[in-house]
Amino acid sequence: MTTTQNSHPQRQPSLEEAMHKALRSAPRPRRATPLQAALAFGWRGMLKIKHVPEQLLDVTITPVMFVLMFTYLFGGAIAGSTKEYLQYILPGMLVMSVLFTTVYSGVSINTDLTKGVVDRFRSLPVWQPAPLVGALLGDTVRYLIAGTVIMTVGYILGYRAEAGLGGVLAALALVVVFSFGLSWVFTTMGLLMRSPNAVMNAGFMGIFPLTFLSNVFVDPDTLPSALEAFVNVNPISILANASRGFMAGDVASSDVLIALGTAAVLTAVFAPLTTRMYRRA
DSSP, X not given: OOOOOOXXXXXXXXXXXXXXXXXXXXXXXXXXXXXXXXXXXXXXXXXXHHHOGGGGHHHHHHHHHHHHHIIXXXXXXXXXXXXXHHHHHHHHHHHHHXXXXXXXXXXXHHHHHHTTHHHHHHTSSSOTTHHHHHHHHHHHXXXXXXXXXXXXXXXXXXXXXXXXXXXXXXXXXXXXXXXXXXXXXXXXXXXXXXXXXXXXXXXXXXXXXXXXXXXXXXXXXXXXXXXXXXXXHOHHHHHXXXXXHHHHTOOOXXXXXXXXXXXXXXXXXXXXXXXXXXXXX
16 A cells, blocks of 8 residues: 655745845854955056056056157257256156146046946945045056156166165155145045046146146246246145155255145045045035
8 A cells, every 4th residue: 555645845945035044144244444445445446457458548658758748849948958958857757747647536536426336335334435545545556657657768768866766766655645645636626526527627727737837847947036936835846856856865854844744734634525525425
């Protein structure tokens, strides 16, 4: 005699129940520290460069064009010798090329804002300013690339730093620190403007006059007295003086302190302002 056993098929758990079960069984991941979160967003900036390497055109091709153009078009007329003018202009071109790159910090944050990426970041359980700080840390790699390109081209053309490699690295480090402080200004602008193109146009309209009304290209002694007075107090001129001093081995401590102080003031004023605007954007 055969016995028939009634078997009821087991109910399959729903997708929601399976997810709850998986989440309950796995230990909760440890919350990222502010430094870890900032570095993660900085790495995001590096990945953006990896996938779109054309972003580096502004820190590679443009600086080379500026060095070649100013050295060989104006060097003979200004200094009487392109070789002598190269010794004067190259530290200034280092400053100019890296500072121009800071505008793209504002363009980048505005792009994330207009595309809705900022809203996704704010929903993450991380330190709120991490996306901002991480993006600016990632931009420092662009600054280093721009500075390295300038110094390499200058060395090929015949520039020699009397203080050697140590002086060059010190000048580059000072320019990068100053640029980090200045980039907070452009991130604030990036949160105020409505489009990336508007940020770029406004940023270059602000930085172009300050750069050209400095001692990057000519000695202030050759300028009219009123213009010379402005150039001498221009922070970009002071930064260029410090860079020349580091490379020549006779840097004035006052120039370095003023450059670092300016970077600190810019960061202290615009970093909290940018963070507050970022939370409310």
